[in-house]
Amino acid sequence: MSESPVVIVGAGHAGFTLALMLRTRGWEGGVVLVSDEDELPYQRPPLSKEYLHAGQDEEDTRFRPASFYGEQRIELVVGARVVGIDRAGRSVVFADGTRRSFGHLVLATGARARELRVQGHDADGVVSLRARHEAVDLRARLSVARSVAVVGGGFIGLEVAAAAADLGLRVTVLEAQPRLMARSLSHVMAEHLLALHRRAGVDVRLSSAVDAIATEGGRVTGVLTREPDVVPADIVVVGVGAVPNDELAASCGLPVRDGVLVDAQLLTADPAISAIGDCARLPGPGPDGAGYRLESVQNAADQARFVADRLINGSTEPYWAVPWFWTEQFGQKLQIAGLSAGYDELRTERARDDKFSVYCSRGGTLLACESINAPGDHLRARKALAAALTGSGG
Ligand SMILES: Cc1cc2nc3c(=O)[nH]c(=O)nc-3n(C[C@H](O)[C@H](O)[C@H](O)COP(=O)(O)OP(=O)(O)OC[C@H]3O[C@@H](n4cnc5c(N)ncnc54)[C@H](O)[C@@H]3O)c2cc1C
Structure with missing residues (x-):
């Protein structure tokens, strides 16, 4: 060595x-x-x-x-x-x-964090969230702001939206796609998150692309959308991927x-x-x-x-792992085992409105399990996906 x-x-x-x-x-x-x-x-x-x-x-x-x-x-x-x-x-x-x-x-x-390349993107009050110093800055801004616009309805954007709503701010989420997280969640789970946010008072706008950031004296005042519309905001959080x-x-x-x-x-x-x-x-x-x-x-x-x-x-075995992920919004914990992309069948097992799992399959094979407040389902799905990967069948 x-x-x-x-x-x-x-x-x-x-x-x-x-x-x-x-x-x-x-x-x-x-x-x-x-x-x-x-x-x-x-x-x-x-x-x-x-x-x-x-x-x-x-x-x-x-x-x-x-x-x-x-x-x-x-x-x-x-x-x-x-x-x-x-x-x-x-x-x-x-x-x-x-x-x-x-x-x-x-x-x-x-x-x-991917940049939002529109006019006004560098104004004071336009922030992204990747590093700890950015979280320190955002937390300080949230403590004095009244309104936030979140550009991008992905996991980080929705988590920030939930935190800001919990803190009592007026929150708007602008998502360019016709539904939330089209690439990473089943439509059932995406609709659940949408309803969760709307129930909490978050104004989630789908198919809403951002044209420019409105500014006054170098400070952000809102977001101009393609509709066209103006969403007033003291802070604009850019969450458009990495x-x-x-x-x-x-x-x-x-x-x-x-x-x-x-x-x-x-x-x-x-x-x-x-x-x-x-x-x-x-x-x-x-x-x-x-x-x-x-x-x-x-x-x-x-x-x-x-x-x-x-x-x-010095092992030469190939790397493998079952992907898993979690997010927390409005007190609900979403856990995802596997990757749902390409599913052709969904099955929902619901204990309550805030405790259920969505199983995503393709051709009868389990691809992913998305669970709300159901850690047992999540762990069982991870085991099943691991067994399928290793061919151990159990
Ligand atoms: C706000 C936020 C919330 C998240 N929430 C979740 C979650 O709930 N669940 C989940 O599974 N994942 C979550 N993630 C994603 C998760 O944090 C990342 O997948 C994970 O941090 C990736 O780790 P990494 O070490 O590959 O990269 P990073 O954590 O990005 O670390 C890379 C480090 O390398 C440094 N670096 C880069 N280039 C150089 C260089 N040339 N020289 C020296 N240093 C360099 C960077 O500054 C950085 O510190 C979240 C991410 C963010 C930003």
């Missing part, structure tokens, strides 16, 4: 979990965890949920206290951006020109296509470099061999565990 450490670029869910797993599973070599954010690594999911409801302390979002890294011999380098990779010399180059050699390099660079941070990989000649391309072992085209989490695109299902890229904690953590095991044991 090389003397040089495993260098992990990015200390989000994927990077942090990899560092942790390397240590807990017995890696004896060096571990360097690099973050371009100038703070201790933290979790993102609470930022659009508990944290915005003002009940949570900033410290609660940290993965571990500062002392953990020294105790675990994880060299944490924060506020340092990796700007280049010298593949021949096996080193990364930092923004200040210094270098760090690696035995193995893992790109865990995540994704960033873009993978794959430029670093591309800059050193590694193949990228909406993500860093990896093989079934999560290795890039260079066997000394892996990629995991939101930034990685895996081979597999999907039209025209496009493969897939997921943005979830489960995906980041499972891929991190897999790479830790591969580095420690």
